[in-house]
Amino acid sequence: MGKSPDKIRLGFIGIGARGTGQLALTLKRKDIVVTAVCDIDKERVANASQMVQDAGMPKPTSYDNGPYDYQKLLASNEVDAVIISTPWVWHTPMAIDAMEAKKAVGLEVAGAFDIQECWALVDAYEKTGTPFMILENVAYRRDIMAVLNMVRQNLFGEIIHMQGGYQHDLRAVKFNNGKQLYGGGVEFGEKAYSEASWRTNHSLNRNGDLYPTHGLGPVANYIDNNRGNRFVYLTSTASKAKGLNEYIVEHPKGGKDHPNAEVDFLLGDVVTTVIKCAKGETIVLTHDTNLPRPYSLGFRVQGTDGIWMDLNDGIYIEGKSPPHEWEKDAEYMKKYDHPLWKKYESDTEGAGHGGMDFFVIHAFVEALKANEPMPMDVYDCVSWAAVTCLTEQSIANGSEPVHFPDFTRGKWMTRKPIFGFDDRY
Numbered sequence: 001m002g003k004s005p006d007k008i009r010l011g012f013i014g015i016g017a018r019g020t021g022q023l024a025l026t027l028k029r030k031d032i033v034v035t036a037v038c039d040i041d042k043e044r045v046a047n048a049s050q051m052v053q054d055a056g057m058p059k060p061t062s063y064d065n066g067p068y069d070y071q072k073l074l075a076s077n078e079v080d081a082v083i084i085s086t087p088w089v090w091h092t093p094m095a096i097d098a099m100e101a102k103k104a105v106g107l108e109v110a111g112a113f114d115i116q117e118c119w120a121l122v123d124a125y126e127k128t129g130t131p132f133m134i135l136e137n138v139a140y141r142r143d144i145m146a147v148l149n150m151v152r153q154n155l156f157g158e159i160i161h162m163q164g165g166y167q168h169d170l171r172a173v174k175f176n177n178g179k180q181l182y183g184g185g186v187e188f189g190e191k192a193y194s195e196a197s198w199r200t201n202h203s204l205n206r207n208g209d210l211y212p213t214h215g216l217g218p219v220a221n222y223i224d225n226n227r228g229n230r231f232v233y234l235t236s237t238a239s240k241a242k243g244l245n246e247y248i249v250e251h252p253k254g255g256k257d258h259p260n261a262e263v264d265f266l267l268g269d270v271v272t273t274v275i276k277c278a279k280g281e282t283i284v285l286t287h288d289t290n291l292p293r294p295y296s297l298g299f300r301v302q303g304t305d306g307i308w309m310d311l312n313d314g315i316y317i318e319g320k321s322p323p324h325e326w327e328k329d330a331e332y333m334k335k336y337d338h339p340l341w342k343k344y345e346s347d348t349e350g351a352g353h354g355g356m357d358f359f360v361i362h363a364f365v366e367a368l369k370a371n372e373p374m375p376m377d378v379y380d381c382v383s384w385a386a387v388t389c390l391t392e393q394s395i396a397n398g399s400e401p402v403h404f405p406d407f408t409r410g411k412w413m414t415r416k417p418i419f420g421f422d423d424r425y
């Protein structure tokens, strides 16, 4: 990969809300140097460049010359790896171009548009052998990793059923006034800023689970997806779509006469999906981003000996817990705390989303330095992301069952689980 002896030379493609956060985290590390920054927004590039210099690194090369300037960054020999944090339509072309240019890829999360796109990612990875990691941060949440320990130590017995989802009131993310990140107006598309300028269009035109990985990635690791198990088929059902319209009509900057009050959003407010796995488990996945609600990913893990849920911080283990009563999970969380969290707790301070964002960058960089497989790889990425286009298909056809392709081409039967087994990353 042509890396410098002890430092990975990183380029950032897309330095908006998420990319800036990832950049700030990365700049705290002594084993990376940020050599290139790229965005179509010149201000964001200038800001990122300044952040890099303020961290004591040399001025990175700026790529801000339009939507394809990232290809120049990829062609340069000043980067070993890239972090891609762009709008969803760019993920696959950028990741494929990066793999072909032999730049290791850390890719932000998204859902897929179609199955061909998923295969194109797999093919590029298999053809080039370039390291690829999907940056699914929730997999590293502290309770999620403690429960991974519990699952592996058989606390719940044989796993039967799991739940998770993206249950996050995004109304103030999907609409703003074109000037600020969250809220302040009911504009989307060209008149809006950050995610409201692109993400909301997906709610307008698509009906499916648009953001599956935060809910699915963590539980997929519990059942060794693509490593002894795999998703076989799903069925999906969408509720009616009302929340976004109501938000526009009731917003002080909106109202029933605002042009956006006429817009018909296709995305059902609550999309519920059931995934059936090869080893017989079921997973219920929820996408719920258009209605008032507190944030909760709604995890549940249930086996022949017990159950855990995050919503009530509750656990019940038959024979250990008082009969038919939830116990609070705090003691279990301490007892089963994952070695990674014990080891790196102090490094997680200030990292986003309760510290879990530290681990996802950490894993990417450490696996690269060690020249070892990424803990969440291209097969994980596509099997989770495929949920989006498969749910669109299921919903469009009256909740019909839709089969997952076997993206591993049979290797799921022999691949060994690696996520969370290593106390380095």
Ligand SMILES: NC(=O)c1ccc[n+]([C@@H]2O[C@H](COP(=O)([O-])OP(=O)(O)OC[C@H]3O[C@@H](n4cnc5c(N)ncnc54)[C@H](O)[C@@H]3O)[C@@H](O)[C@H]2O)c1
Pocket (backbone or CB within 6 Å): 013, 014, 015, 016, 017, 018, 019, 038, 039, 040, 041, 044, 066, 067, 068, 070, 085, 086, 087, 088, 090, 108, 109, 110, 135, 136, 137, 193, 194, 195, 353
């Ligand atoms: N893992 C997480 O917790 C998490 C949190 C937030 C966002 N995300 C993901 O991160 C990604 C980015 O989201 P965001 O919130 O930063 O959005 P954003 O709109 O704030 O940032 C996207 C950036 O990409 C830039 N861009 C667009 N086209 C480009 C191109 N062709 N070349 C270079 N730059 C380009 C935009 O100018 C913008 O600065 C999305 O996939 C989103 O789902 C993940």
